[in-house]
Amino acid sequence: MLLMLREIHCFTRVADRLSFSAAAADLGMSQPAMSQAITRLERATGVKLFDRTAREVRLTAEGKALLPYAEQMLESARAFTAEAARLSRPSIHLAYPPLVGTLAARIVRRLAGRNPPIGVELTVAGRGAAAQALTDGQVSAAILATPAPAQFVTAARFHVTVDHLAVPAGHRLASAQKAAAADLTGQVLLTPGTRPWTGLPGRSRMVADDDFAAALDLVAAGAGLLPIPQLLVRAIRRDDVRFVPLDAGDLRITYALAWSKDRVTPELMALVQAVQDALWTR
Numbered sequence: 001m002l003l004m005l006r007e008i009h010c011f012t013r014v015a016d017r018l019s020f021s022a023a024a025a026d027l028g029m030s031q032p033a034m035s036q037a038i039t040r041l042e043r044a045t046g047v048k049l050f051d052r053t054a055r056e057v058r059l060t061a062e063g064k065a066l067l068p069y070a071e072q073m074l075e076s077a078r079a080f081t082a083e084a085a086r087l088s089r090p091s092i093h094l095a096y097p098p099l100v101g102t103l104a105a106r107i108v109r110r111l112a113g114r115n116p117p118i119g120v121e122l123t124v125a126g127r128g129a130a131a132q133a134l135t136d137g138q139v140s141a142a143i144l145a146t147p148a149p150a151q152f153v154t155a156a157r158f159h160v161t162v163d164h165l166a167v168p169a170g171h172r173l174a175s176a177q178k179a180a181a182a183d184l185t186g187q188v189l190l191t192p193g194t195r196p197w198t199g200l201p202g203r204s205r206m207v208a209d210d211d212f213a214a215a216l217d218l219v220a221a222g223a224g225l226l227p228i229p230q231l232l233v234r235a236i237r238r239d240d241v242r243f244v245p246l247d248a249g250d251l252r253i254t255y256a257l258a259w260s261k262d263r264v265t266p267e268l269m270a271l272v273q274a275v276q277d278a279l280w281t282r
Helices: 007-018 020-026 031-045 061-088 098-112 125-136 212-220 265-282
Strands: 050-052 055-057 091-096 119-124 141-145 152-168 188-190 203-207 226-229 241-247 252-260
Touching: 007 020, 007 031, 007 061, 020 031, 020 252, 031 125, 055 061, 055 241, 091 098, 091 125, 091 226, 091 265, 098 119, 098 141, 098 152, 098 212, 098 265, 125 141, 188 212, 188 226, 203 212, 212 226, 212 241, 252 265
Parallel strands: 091 119, 091 141, 188 203
Antiparallel strands: 050 055, 141 252, 152 226, 152 241, 152 252
């Protein structure tokens, strides 16, 4: 039997309404056209779907058994259509670190609001993984902590202020109202990224791939202290770590949108503009 979606749709509407005329009205059809659709489906399946009298319409036992499958087929057809529409839209893949997830969401909304809309596939990735994905062509662009690798083009730079210090719950600074740079002398400072914290005393310990979550686990284990942006402080709740305001001057992380100069598309340029607009209006 060839797929008969229109007839199957008619079947589910009649089954729901138990009325050929009401089902026909729902679908903008005449009653004779509805009856003909059900007849075609019954002939194709070799199964009687309804018992019909002048006063009522009832599903047969066979009709009741087939109804869930009919509804499933229609749902699958709708999902197919929606996914095909999504795949037919221009799209772009963006890698970003968790720290700037709010910005990534704004970028997606901006591009979705264009005419025609541009779909964005988001991938959470640290600096190393994102740079490798860019190199391999797995993503169209990535938001990277600077300096980005020299082979990439960058634009739309922005800064994230680092104004708190994560310390273990039992540390001497855990109850402090504020920590100053001098308080960090002799301390191990965890550094998620590629460069030590500028202007801070203490000994740097690098944490691979700008992974603040992994760095916080090290803080809880007593392996060091972590300068951290308030953006993350607001989102994290841990009993084994305390967040103390940090007065350390103009401490910040700089990010930029990066892409390969060999893979420039109109969608990529629209992404660059969306990032710039999102930064300008935040």
